[in-house]
Amino acid sequence: MAARTGETTHAATTDRIYAAVALVAAVLALVESTTPPWRVAAVAVALVPWALVVARREPPAWLFLVLAVLPVVPVVIVGDVGVVLFMTTAALSRFASRSVDLRVLAAVVLAVAAVPFVPALVRDHAPNGAGYFAFGDVFGALVGLLVWRTDRLAARLREADADLAAARAREERQRIARDVHDLVAHSLTVVVLHVGGARRVLRADPAAAEAALADAERVCRESLDGIRGVVGLLRDPDARQGVSLDLAELVGTYRAAGVAVASRIEGDAAALPLATRVVLYRVVQEALANAARHAPPGGAVTVAVRVAAEAAHVRVENPHGERRPSAGGFGLAGLREQVAAVGGDLTGGPDAGSWVLDCRLPVVRHAAASA
Structure with a gap:
């Protein structure tokens, strides 16, 4: 018009x-x-x-x-x-x-x-x-x-x-959809693990069950706050709230929920450009959420992150040879879009009885592009 x-x-x-x-x-x-x-x-x-x-x-x-x-x-x-x-x-x-x-x-x-x-x-x-x-x-x-x-x-x-304005609007809607998906998938996975653990020990150890339910409640509240922040972007794009990108804290959340996670983080992820750091966090978050859903009981998940001057590498393994695709198309496909947006590449598939997700995010090239 x-x-x-x-x-x-x-x-x-x-x-x-x-x-x-x-x-x-x-x-x-x-x-x-x-x-x-x-x-x-x-x-x-x-x-x-x-x-x-x-x-x-x-x-x-x-x-x-x-x-x-x-x-x-x-x-x-x-x-x-x-x-x-x-x-x-x-x-x-x-x-x-x-x-x-x-x-x-x-x-x-x-x-x-x-x-x-x-x-x-x-x-x-x-x-x-x-x-x-x-x-x-x-x-x-x-x-x-x-x-x-x-x-x-x-x-x-x-x-x-x-047409460009419509494309920008579609891209923004897809980004918000990915954010909501990542946030909800991560939070609900942790909540399900806590609730399941509380149900198993409810009679034998009520104190441990209460602690697990308290953690589940905390994660639910944090998820609601995060969803409010993402939805708030629809009203005010400049009102982006701060989100924790601490990989150690993310891994600790799954450990507290009962998932056996062995992590090795080399280098300083906080020194990465913000866009690269956000994508790195999303990759680890999605990989852990999928591993928690599909890994067999007692299976250990291995997370290896190495941050170098030229690139950041992520490798996540869990002992599970099969994987169902994420519903809605915002799982692995959404991750590939985010990784490609910063010039990286991501692969995922079975390897010797385990499901392996491998990702490389260039640092120098993306930093130059941001400049």
């Missing part, structure tokens, strides 16, 4: 400029010599289509051209060529700015360019300056064609801008 409004406003401005040229030519034609009443009437009739155009009551293109050009012909025949011919030049140029049929336009240009030579039909020779005015008509048609082409290019640019 905004693009259409901008296009209409631009066309109205162009019409006013053309109408102003025609009006100035009409005034000069009436004051340059004696003006009998019929000449005033002819010039006034030639101004009628311009008045309709400015009033946004535009007649059909052919009718506009006839009303703007034909009344000028008797003025030229009787009074010789002069400034009044600029009225026909303005009409021709405007017609060309809205014409898409080049054959029709070529015929109209020839007809209007012949108007300065009409007095030669009743005299022995062509009037002085006829060739100059004919050239002016051709030049005006070329200007009209340039205006037409500019309008088309501007319309395409507006359409492209609208």
